[in-house]
Amino acid sequence: MxxxxxxxxxxxxxxxxxxxxxxxxxxxxxxxxxxxxxxxxxxxxxxxxxxxxxxxxxxxxxxxxxxxxxxxxxxxxxxxxxxxxxxxxxxxxxxxxxxxxxxxxxxxxxxxxxxxxxxxxxxxxxxxxxxxxxxxxxxxxxxxxxxxxxxxxxxxxxxxxxxxxxxxxxxxxYDPAFLPADMDAERKRCWLFRMGPYLLRQRAELLPEKWRQEHGKLKRIRAQLEQSELAESRGKEAQLREEMEAIEEVLSCLQTVKPSSSS
Missing domain, CATH: 3.40.50.150 (Vaccinia Virus protein VP39)
Known part of the structure; x- marks a missing residue:
């Protein structure tokens, strides 16, 4: 076997x-x-x-x-x-x-x-x-x-x-009700696709670790962009900053939400 x-x-x-x-x-x-x-x-x-x-x-x-x-x-x-x-x-x-x-x-x-x-x-x-x-x-x-x-x-x-x-x-x-209230509907749908609606709702044990790793990758890329003098680097840096803040916001929200029992 x-x-x-x-x-x-x-x-x-x-x-x-x-x-x-x-x-x-x-x-x-x-x-x-x-x-x-x-x-x-x-x-x-x-x-x-x-x-x-x-x-x-x-x-x-x-x-x-x-x-x-x-x-x-x-x-x-x-x-x-x-x-x-x-x-x-x-x-x-x-x-x-x-x-x-x-x-x-x-x-x-x-x-x-x-x-x-x-x-x-x-x-x-x-x-x-x-x-x-x-x-x-x-x-x-x-x-x-x-x-x-x-x-x-x-x-x-x-x-x-x-x-x-x-x-x-x-x-x-894909009901976004449990995500941060200050996120607009489009951003909520985006993060449900990215993080997974079941994983988010159930607060999967390894989910924070996965997204801390992703946050760390973005932080390293952002640090490299900060060394660049190119104008487009500023826009990319701002985009990464926004993405990192969204990850922090969603993970922080999960810590205060009771896991769903849905499978």
Whole structure:
């Protein structure tokens, strides 16, 4: 039996039992092999663009004796799928910009037809993924923030709007009522996309650490800009200052808000 890393296990645990799964950018096919090996999924597809990882995926599948249940396919993003052959798509370990691009390209090509569930783990740019889900008919069902090997990762699970429970709508998920009152509606929505509505509402244990790290990065960049004599550096510096103040404001607000019990 394959043993997954904490990050991949978190993703596997969020996949709905009985779903036909497709893992995009599957590398060594660890996740799809695990899902079928454990009986959680009846079948799976491991999609990979590069020959090296594709061959590694095929070896992994063969060694597990799952050649009939797990297919390794070469292709770019969701191009490895035929419409209607997957219920759940997982994508992990890449930037949010690329992930959103893969989802949008697949949507336009009809590859998301029949896909009711997305389980996504962007390394950076999580707000781009949340915004894509919000704008294209998927509703976040939950978010998880975990630490592995000194790095922090976010896992997002979303369902198609038609499959989402009636009390879990985008209006409900992105309700900004608990954010600082002096923020305008647009800024509140922006920070919900950036920090995660569930993570914020539940005051996820690792959330302050994640955003203290981000605050520290911005502080270092701002210090470098202060050394520049270019006029445009002043504008960038002011923008960073505003962003840092918003992070401080949201985190300060969270310390006074009781965590929500919603999942």
């Amino acid at each position: 394959i043993k997954l890393s904490k990050r991949l296990q978190t993703i596997a645990d969020r996949v709905t039992a009985g779903a036909r799964a497709a893992d995009i950018g599957s590398d060594h096919a660890l996740l799809p092999v695990y899902l079928v090996q454990t009986g959680k999924c009846p079948s799976a597809i491991a999609g990979e663009l590069n020959d090296g990882p594709l061959q590694a995926a095929k070896r992994q599948i063969a060694e597990a004796g799952l050649a009939k249940a797990v297919a390794a396919r070469k292709g770019n993003g969701l191009a490895v799928l035929e419409p209607g052959e997957a219920d759940t798509v997982t994508i992990a370990g890449m930037g949010g910009s690329l992930m959103a691009e893969i989802l949008e390209t697949g949507r336009l090509a009809g590859k998301l037809e029949g896909v009711r569930e997305l389980v996504l783990q962007p390394n950076v740019g999580e707000e781009l993924v949340r915004r894509w889900l919000f704008e294209h008919g998927y509703v976040l069902q939950g978010e998880w923030l975990l630490e592995e090997d000194g790095k922090l990762y976010e896992v997002l699970r979303a369902l198609r709007e038609a499959d989402s429970p009636t009390d879990v709508t985008n209006a409900e998920v």
